[in-house]
Amino acid sequence: MPRQKLRDAAFILPFFGLILIMPPFVDIFFSTRLLGGIPGILLYIFGVWTMLIVLGAILSRRLITDGDAAETPPRPMQPPPQQERPDADR
Amino acid sequence: MLTADVVVTIALCYVGLLFLLAFLSDRWSRRGNNWIRNSPLLYTLSISVYCTSWTFYGAVGSAARNGLEFITIYLGPTLVFLGWWYLLRKLVRIGHVNRISSIADLISSRYGKSNTLAVIVTLIAVIGTTPYIALQLKAVTTSFEVVSGGRGDLLGNLSGDGTGFDAALWVAVGMALFTILFGTRNLDANEQHPGVVAAIAFEALVKLLALLLVGLYVVFSFGGLENLFSEEMSKRLLERENVFGSRWAVLTFLSATAIICLPREFQVTVVENARESHLRTAGWLFPAYLLLICLFVLPIAAAGLTRLPEGANPDMFVLTVPMAGNQEMLALFAFIGGFSSATSMVIVACIALSIMISNHIVMPVVLRLRWLGLYDSGDLKTLVLFSRRFSILLILFLGLLYYRLSAQTEALAAMGLIAFAGVAQFLPSLLAGLYWRQATARGAKLGLIAGVLLWAYTLLLPSLAEDGTFFADTIAHGLFGLEMLRPEALFGLTGFDPLVHAIVWSLTANTALLIAGSLFSEMAPLERLQSALFVDAFRNAPGDESRALVRSAAIDDLRLLSRRILGSDKADRLFLDFAQRQGRDDGVPVADNAFITHLERQIGGNVGAASARVMISEVVSGETISFDEIIRMVDETQQVIEYSQALEANSRTLHQTAAQLRQANQRLMRLDNEKDDFLSQVSHELRTPMTSIRSFAEALLKADEMPAAQAKRFMGIIHDESLRLTSLLDDILDLSHLESGEVRWQVEHLDPESAVTNAIAACEGLATETGVVITCTPSAAGPVVEGNRDRLSQILINLISNAIKYNDSPDPRVHVACEVHSDGWQVHVRDNGPGAGDVEPDQLFSKFARGWRQIAKGRSGTGLGLAISAEIARRHGGELALTETSDNGSCFTLTLPLAP
Amino acid sequence: MANGGTGKLGARILIAEDEPNIVELLTFVLQRAGCEIRSVSDGEAAIAEIRRDPPDVLLLDLMLPRKDGYEVLKAVRGSATHAALPVVMLTAKGQEKDRKVAESLGVDVFITKPFSNQEVVDSVLKLART
Known part of the structure; x- marks a missing residue:
């Protein structure tokens, strides 16, 4: 996936999650019936939650391999070498 | 039965373990072993300081009372962390670049390093956090009483007696000690505490493990989930009125807000962050941690409601459920888990608040109150540390006080959400x-x-x-x-x-x-x-603001100031580094804008941006803020975008212009060719009569004995050709005027068929001469067009005379028919002559059309008649066209729009 | 048809020209020079006439209906029997490029209208003699 699309996906993911856990969606899946001993609504919420985590993990990995790790400088204990700015005296 | 002594001993051992862990981690880190700072896992675990005892005990309690609602407290942070790329990453980047030391520092820094704002934020944070700390103390003492059998029943209800407070006091003292030892051990260039982070991360594992173990125990002791959740229990727990109403949404929103705005969360997420890339892991791992924390909350609540007597305190189910099953070791471990969640919260909250209090309240006061002499007394570093430690004690004291004053469980239990709403x-x-x-x-x-x-x-x-x-x-x-x-x-x-x-x-x-x-x-x-x-x-590289902030200072003043705040070693190292970067051999940096800005940041990392600014202002002179530079910085992104858009637009325009130029060039070349052709044609057409004139004249001159009749004939030819030459020149001029649009003629409303009648009358003579019969059918409508009568007649005369002249039929006829229909008024001039042959219609109406000359039998035409007629028709808004042509004749049609 | 001119008696000339006045004029001056004149008014007729009875000299107008002077010239030069037919080309198109084309096609004399009668007569007689 191109970089911009990945970022767009990263932007949309939380909103996608929000929609799924807010009414009316969550209302649709409200059920106290037991499925394998677990109330239906719990299955839904934990299912959505797991899916979001998996998607988030995939996205995070892709955002790394996309080569922008270079733009995240580690926070140094010592002051970072600051680039000389020739125009600093302007 | 666990006795109080056993529990206290275990708890002390655990605390000792924490101290050891923190101490070792601090030492590793000091020796340059950065595994704590380099581990995204530890970073993620430290963020889980979000899960306090309010989570550890309270989630189950909340689930027993309010069903699903508790889960919103964990869904909000999940969403925020899933969207780390946009919000958290920006926060962390800003935190790194500007050496932000707390949320108060961030807000104050952003709004012009305003100390008033920092004070407001700090006060709100203290007001919101103190009761929360009290809540943790309460949880520790209560759980201690429950697990140690201080109140032997399993109800888990609280006693209000003095022993609780004593326990709370000792817990507070222990935490103060820990926090002061590891939280204010030194003043780093940044507010990072590897020892604390390691301990917090360890505690995060302990509390998660404890909760999971209790959960697994519950599931197994019931023989599986299906025995735990009966339909009835499922309904009892989950079926509430309006579960997913406004409260559901607001709680999700609040918890999402809290994960950013809670001072302790800001501390671990932003301030303690060592690498921006750690967010990549935390972005999904922290939500996973929260999910695991929530996994067994409902089963434990269900078990508590099933196994424990009516009236048992649901907030203590995590302890009382294992105790009811005589699982004392499990209960003890659960107690340690709860203890972990409480202590980690208190420690981090104390560190965060103490930084805020000392940086934004104590230091500004010290800086203002010169007469106290504190500022001038040399070692500001010690002063900062002292004020930190004092702040920690103060906060814990406030927490204890609050705990003492409001012993009511309910007041405290509600405190979690109230604090969330405060920091929101x-x-x-x-x-x-x-x-x-x-x-x-x-x-x-x-x-x-x-x-x-x-x-x-x-x-x-x-x-x-x-x-x-x-x-x-x-x-x-x-x-x-x-x-x-x-x-x-x-x-x-x-x-x-x-x-x-x-x-x-x-x-x-x-x-x-x-x-x-x-x-x-x-x-x-x-x-x-x-x-x-x-x-x-x-977009802005670190140090960018030095472009806009112009100031100078004596290097010795700067050195003195930084030594007092950072300590001599650190300050000297900083100066040396910067001097190297500036390429200076003597180890003394030049106090330029970049250096002063860098220094202000370093100091700001210790005392907050607002205080650092005040301190730096003391030693710099002539500070000006270049407004233009600020505007430029703000506008740069904009400019880059606009520039590239402009480039794009430009290249598009260039393309279009080039295309237009190409077209124009082609048109010009075509026109040039046409002009050449035209000139060549004109030349040809003029040369032909001139040849006759010259040659006949020459023959007349040279011939001595020419019969008179022949001489006369020759002179007649010369005369005719002269006339032809004249009319040719007239036509050329006429056409060129028409084409250039210079000819103005009078326009009137007229009946075009009167022009037809005129034209036929004008051609009668020629027709009679050549034996051509002209017939005419006018339209009945009496049309009116706008135009010039003479010019319309000119067209028609041209058409009719052509039809006559070129008609070689044995029974030559010309028929003129007028009609009116939707397109306007039309006149058809039809002949039974030889037709135009295979001449292209375009060519037919061009100048000196050759088509007619191929069949010409008379020489009176100039070859310009049709071109002129077509031009006149165009200038009337109409059209002249050859509508039919065959061997049996042709038909020209003139169409004119009707007058409105 | 001898008429007391200075030229070779009986030189047979074909005039291909669509302007009747010019035909009349050329006929007049060339007959006076002692030539025998035939005339046609378009290119195809000219070729047909040459095939039927080749003249001594062809006087060819450039702007002819049906087939123009160049095509007639090409046909003449390309034919097996009378490729050597002397051709005088007359044209009202006075441009240099027309002359070049005509010369490349093998015209013998190229005369621009308006012309001097004497020039035409001289050229025709000279060609008729060879």
Whole structure:
């Protein structure tokens, strides 16, 4: 996936999650019936939650391999070498 | 049965373990072993300081009382962390670049390093956090009593006696010791505490493990989930009225806000962050941690409700459920888990608050109150450390005091959400600071103050009044007895959950005032600069603001100042590094803008941006803020975007222009060719009669004995050709005028068929001469067109005379027919001559069309007649066309629009 | 048809020209020079006439209906039997490029209208003699 699309996906993911856990969606899946001993609504919420985590993990990995790790400088204990700015005296 | 002694011993051992862990981690880190700072896993675990004892015990309690609602507290942070790329990453980047030491520092820094704002934020944080600390102390003492059998029953209800307070006191003392030891051990260039982080991360594992073990025990002891959740239990736990109503949404929102705005969360997520890339892991791992924490909450609640007697305190189910199954070791481990979650929260909250208090309240006071002599007394570093330690003690003391004063469980239990709502007031200023350039300090102050006042009035006050002793009157009947001002139904807004009600009012007022205040106040130059740095955090390189901030200082003054704050070693190293970077051999950096800015940041990492600015201002001279530079920084992104758009647009325009030029060039070349052709044609047409004139004249001159009749004939030819030459020149001039649009003729409304009649009359002579019969059928409609009578006649005469002249049929006829229809008025001139042959219609109407000459039998035409006629028709808004042509004749049609 | 001219008696000339006045004029001056004249008014007729009875000299107008002077010239030069037929080309198109084309096609004399009668007569007689 191109970089911009990945970022767009990263932007949309939380909103996608929000929609799924807010009414009316969550209302649709409200059920106290037991499925394998677990109330239906719990299955839904934990299912959505797991899916979001998996998607988030995939996205995070892709955002790394996309080569922008270079733009995240580690926070140094010592002051970072600051680039000389020739125009600093302007 | 576990005795108090055993529990205390175990707890002490655990605390000892924590001290050891923190001590070792600190030492490793000091020796340059950075595994703690380099581990995204530890970073993620430290963020889970979010899960306090309020989670550990309270989640199960909340689930037993309110069903699913507890889960919102974990869904909000999940969403925020899933969206780390946009919000958290920006926060962390800004935190790194500007050496932000706390959320108060962030907000103050963004709004022009305003200390007033920092103080407001700090006070709100203290007000919101103190009861929360009290809640942790309470949880520890209560759980201690429960697990040690201080109250032998399994109800888990609290005693209000003195032993609880004693325990709380000792816990507080222990935590103060830990926090002071590892939280204020030194003043680093940044507020990072590897020892604390390691201990917190360890505690995060312990509490998760404890909760999971209790959960697994519950599931196994019931023989599987299906025995735990009966249909009835499922209904009892989950089926509530309006589960997913406004409270569901507001709680999700609040928890999402809290994960950013809680001082302790800000501390671990932003301040303690060592690498931006750690967010990549935390972005999904922290939500996974929260999911695991929540996994067994409902089963434990169900087990508690099933196994424990009616009236048991659900908040203690995590302990009492294993105890009811005689699992004392498990209960003990659960107690340690709860202890972990409480202590980790207290430790981090104390560190975060102490930084805020010392940086934004103590230091500014010291800096102002010169007469105290503290500022000039040399070692400011010790002063800062001292004020930190003092702040920690103060905070814990406040927590204890609060705990002592409000022993009521209910008042404390509600405190978690009330604290969330309090710190949520930071959100508008924070988000506006990150994304809205025009947000000003004035707006932020107004919004924060209004939000907090409303929060205190609508939420804090009623919670304090719950036991009926304080403010009961105000709650019931409103301030001053005004019903409109009832805290839980402000301005008549009733029918809402008190929390929703308070959030709606406080955040609405907060946001509205922030926006209004920003719109109606001017930004100070420094504010504008900081706004540019924050909003464009991903564009401006570190040190960019030195472009805009012009100042100078004596290097010795700077060295003195930094030694006093950073310590001699650190300050000297910093100066040496910078001198190297500037390429200076003597180890003394030049005090240029970049260096002063760098230094201010380093100092700001210790004492906060506002204080650092005050200190630096003491030693620099001639500070000016270059407004142009700020504007340039703000505009750069804009400019780059606009520039590339402009480039794109330019190249598009160039393309179009090139295409147009190419077309124009082609047209010009065509015109040039036409002109050449035309000239060549004119030349040819002129040369032909001239040849006759010259040659016949020559023959006449040379021939001596020419018969008179022949001489006369020759002279006749010369005469005719001269006339032809003249009319040719006239036509050329006429056409060229027509084409250039120079000819103006009078336009009138006229009946075109009268022009037809005129033309036929004019051609009668020629027709009779050549024996051609002209017939005419006029239209019955009596049409009116706009035009010039003479010019229309000219066209028709040309058409009719051509039809006559070129008609070689044995029975030559010309028929003129007029008609009116939708296109306008039409006249058809039809002949039974030889037709135009295979001549292209285009060519036919061009100048000196050759088509007719091929069949010409007379020589009176100039070859320009049709071109002129077509041009006249065009100038009338009409059209002249060859509509039919065959061997049996041809038909020309003139169409003119009817007059409106 | 001898008429007391200075030229070779009985030189047979074909005039291909669509302007009747010019035909009349050329006929007049060349007959006076002692030539025998035939005339046609378009290109195809000219070729047909040459095939039927080749003249001594062809006087060819450039702008002819049906087939223009160039095509006639090409046909003449390309034919097996009378490729050597002397051709005088007359044209009202006075441009240099027309002359070049005509010369490349093998015209013998190229005369621009308006012309001097004497020039035409001289050229025709000279060609008729060879």
